[in-house]
Amino acid sequence: MSQDTQSISSNWAHTLPVNASKVEADYDFLADDYDDLIKKWAYDGPRIGVELAKQFFSLEDLILDAGCGKGLTGESLYNQGFTNIMGVDISQKSLDKATQRQVYRELVKANLQEPLSWPDNTFDATYCIGVLTYFPNHFPLLEFCRVTRPGGWVIFSQRVDLFEDGGHAKEYNTMESQGLWQQKYISQPMAYLPGHSEYAQNILVYYLAYQVTQ
Numbered sequence: 001m002s003q004d005t006q007s008i009s010s011n012w013a014h015t016l017p018v019n020a021s022k023v024e025a026d027y028d029f030l031a032d033d034y035d036d037l038i039k040k041w042a043y044d045g046p047r048i049g050v051e052l053a054k055q056f057f058s059l060e061d062l063i064l065d066a067g068c069g070k071g072l073t074g075e076s077l078y079n080q081g082f083t084n085i086m087g088v089d090i091s092q093k094s095l096d097k098a099t100q101r102q103v104y105r106e107l108v109k110a111n112l113q114e115p116l117s118w119p120d121n122t123f124d125a126t127y128c129i130g131v132l133t134y135f136p137n138h139f140p141l142l143e144f145c146r147v148t149r150p151g152g153w154v155i156f157s158q159r160v161d162l163f164e165d166g167g168h169a170k171e172y173n174t175m176e177s178q179g180l181w182q183q184k185y186i187s188q189p190m191a192y193l194p195g196h197s198e199y200a201q202n203i204l205v206y207y208l209a210y211q212v213t214q
Contacts, residue, residue, distance in 0.1 A: 020090060020111045020113050023090060023091075023134045024090045024091055024111075027069065027089075027090070027091035027093070027094050028091050028092070028093040028094070031070060031091065031093040031094045031096075031097055034069070034070055034094070034097075035070065035072070038072070038193075040195055040196075041193040041194070041195040041196040041199070042191075042193065042194045042195035042196075043130070043192075043193055043195075045073070045129045045130045045157060045192075045205075046072045046073045046075070046076035046129060047076060048129075048157075048187075048190070048207055049073060049076070049127065049129040049155065049157065049207065050073075050076040050077055050079075050080050052155055052185065052187075052207055052209055053077060053080070053082065053125075053127060053155055054080060055185075055209070056125070056153045056155065056184070056185075056209050056211075057082060057124070057125050057127075057153060057155075058124070059081045059082055059083075060084060061082070061084060061123075061124035061125045061152075062084045062086070062122070062123050062124050062125075063077065063082060063084060063085045063086070063123065063124065063125045063126070063127055064085075064086055064087075064088065064118075064122075064123045064125070064126045064127065064144075064147065064148075065077070065085055065086065065087040065088070065104070065127050065128075066088055066112060066126055066127065066128040066131065066140070066144065067088070067089055067090075067112060067128055067129075067130070067131030067132075068087030068088060068089050068094075068095075068098055068104070068107070069089055069091065069094045069098065070094045070097040070098050070101075071087065071097065071098030071099075071100075071101040071103060071104065073127065073129050073130075074087055074098065074101065074103045074104055075101050075103050077103075077127070078101075078103035083103075084105065085103060085104050085105060086104060086105050086106045086107070086108070086123075087104045087106070087107045087108070088107070088108045088109075088110050088112070088116070089107075089109065089110075090109065090110065090111050090112065092109050095107050095109055112131070112135065112140045112143070113135060113139065113140065115143060116143045116146075116147055118147045119147070120146055120147065121147070121148070121149040121150070122147045122148075122149075123147055123148050123149065123152065124148070124149060124152045124153075125148060125152050125153040125154070125155070126144040126147065126148045126152075126153070126154045126155075126156075127155050127156070128140070128144065128154070128155070128156040128157070129155075129156065129157050129207075130157055131156070131157075132156055132157070132158050132159075132162075132168075133158075133159055133162065137171065138168060138171035138172065138175065141154065141156070141171075141172070141175065142175070142180070144156075145175070145180045145181055145212050148212045149212065150212055150213060150214055151211065151212065151213075152211070152212045153209060153210070153211055153212070154181065154209070154210045154211075154212060155207070155208070155209045155210075156207075156208055157205050157206065157207050157208070158205065158206050158208065159192065159203060159204070159205050159206075160189045160203075160204040160205060160206055161203065161204075163206055172208075172210075176210075179213055179214050180212070180213060180214060181210040181211060181212050181213055182210060182211050182213055183208065183209075183210050184209045184210060184211050185207075185208060185209035186206055186207070186208045186209075187206050187207040187208070189204040189205070189206060190204060190205055190206070190207070191204060191205075192204060192205040
């Protein structure tokens with residue numbers, strides 16, 4: 001691992017890169033080595049996420065893979081029979097790599113901190129694994145609810161520290177009280193990057209499933 005790569009991952013552990021341009025630059029820089037890095041860090045998000053998707057999604061669902069990166073999450077979905085997938089990410093270099101996997105109907109470059117281009121109720125499900133760390137508020141989840149049809153699903157992961165101490169749990173509960181969605185599942189806290197010395201058991205993650213209600 002290069003010093004620059006080590007610095008980026010260390011910074012993520014302590015100072016969240018919520019500036020969209022910084023997130024884009026980091027992932028463009030990491031794109032060539034990303035698969036090797038997550039193996040080294042023992043990142044298991046795509047496998048855990050797809051097991052949750054199998055509980056709530058239908059195989060024919062049109063799925064938005066939000067923050068799809070190089071396509072690891074989409075490939076996991078595709079290998080389990082979910083073949084109707086669209087991906088969106090801020091890193092063009094990552095999207096170029098995702099194209100090579102040939103598992104997406106379409107790939108779109110966009111900033112998830114801004115309104116999505118799709119009309120209301122476009123998707124049957126939205127899937128966002130290992131992404132929400134980079135957002136200062138719950139705006140992307142409001143957009144996920146908007147573009148997902150009533151009765152559809154939003155599955156995502158969130159760091160435990162941000163969920164409990166960063167105010168996100170309160171925001172999600174407010175969305176539920178407003179009738180936007182209902183929580184149907186939350187995992188036990190799980191290791192995020194168990195092979196990374198600065199994460200290990202220090203930074204944990206929840207996996208959650210919400211059903212869109214309006």
